[in-house]
Amino acid sequence: MEDRSLVTIADHSKEKIMYLIRMAQEFEMHTNRKILDGKIVATLFFEPSTRTRLSFETAANRLGARVIGFTDPKVTSSTKGETLKDTIMMVSNYADLIVMRHYLEGAARYASEVSPIPIINAGDGANQHPSQTMLDLYSMYKTQGTLDNLNIYLVGDLKYGRTVHSLLMAMRHFNPTFHFIAPEELAMPEVYKLYCNKHNIRFVEHTDFNEDTIAGADILYMTRVQRERFTDLMEYEKVKDRYLLKLHMLRKARPNMKILHPLPRVNEIEYAIDDDPHAYYFEQAHNGLFTRQALICDALGITLEDIKADKTIIN
Ligand code: CP
Secondary structure (H helix, E strand, O other): OOOOOEOOHHHOOHHHHHHHHHHHHHHHHOOOOOOOOOOEEEEEEOOOOOHHHHHHHHHHHHOOOEEEEEOOHHHOHHHHOOOHHHHHHHHHHHOOEEEEEEOOOOHHHHHHHHOOOOEEEEEEOOOEOHHHHHHHHHHHHHHHOOOOOOEEEEEOOOOOOHHHHHHHHHHHHOOOEEEEEOOHHHOOOHHHHHHHHHOOOEEEEEOOOOOOOOOOOOEEEEOOOOHHHOOOHHHHHHHOOOOOEOHHHHOOOOOOOEEEOOOOOOOOEOHHHHHOOOEOHHHHHHHHHHHHHHHHHHHOOOOHHHHHOOOOOOO
């Protein structure tokens, strides 16, 4: 059987990414359909989530699927010692697709290897967050009109931030120039810098964060310091408020520049920026609905042609 799981965005070609963007465009035009009537999507969240879980569940519901799952592993038999493999095997008896977030890096890969049904990785530890990357790419494409040749500034926790790791890998197809802005303690890990070198991705590293540093950005991608990944909270306290984007820092910004943030925001973007035309993070989260509809359909073997021919549109 063809493996339709999505574990890492690195598995997707440029053509596949653009194909998924076209699918998401179809869903943005017509979001409510019955194309997944009779399907069951399971959302297994071993870690907290607001956007990822709710947008996946909304995506499934708006396409006529039904949703089962849990938001807290403490209410499941994993507390009795049931293994991840057995949990996946059980859920695959009930559902057609599993969307899983897990605190362990590699958990999604492992689940995809043991599961008879497709797995979508909704975030595995500090490793990857491929569905977030698809909505980030869709947001960039919508706002810039292209994914090619963009100047992308990644700011904040580049060590533990799985969204920036996934985004960097996806962009290898599109000739980007990255600027990594982070305190030394949270710098982009060597493994991702080696990845850039291997794929001829240009990058510049900064520790300064001011209006001059970010003046050349097409995309300013802010990130939260990932408190839950620190073993020593004193270390977290030292870096948590280091990079706060303030309204006055946008004075030299390019007109096309958009501020993205995977959210949740803690103290990275001043609230006064929310009404600025550069702010795009709430629309970005909304785009998650359409891109996750595309990812669910793709995992279930529904093609762009099927969606274009779909006669179940409700609005
Ligand atoms: N962006 C993101 O993953 O948000 P949640 O943790 O709320 O799902």
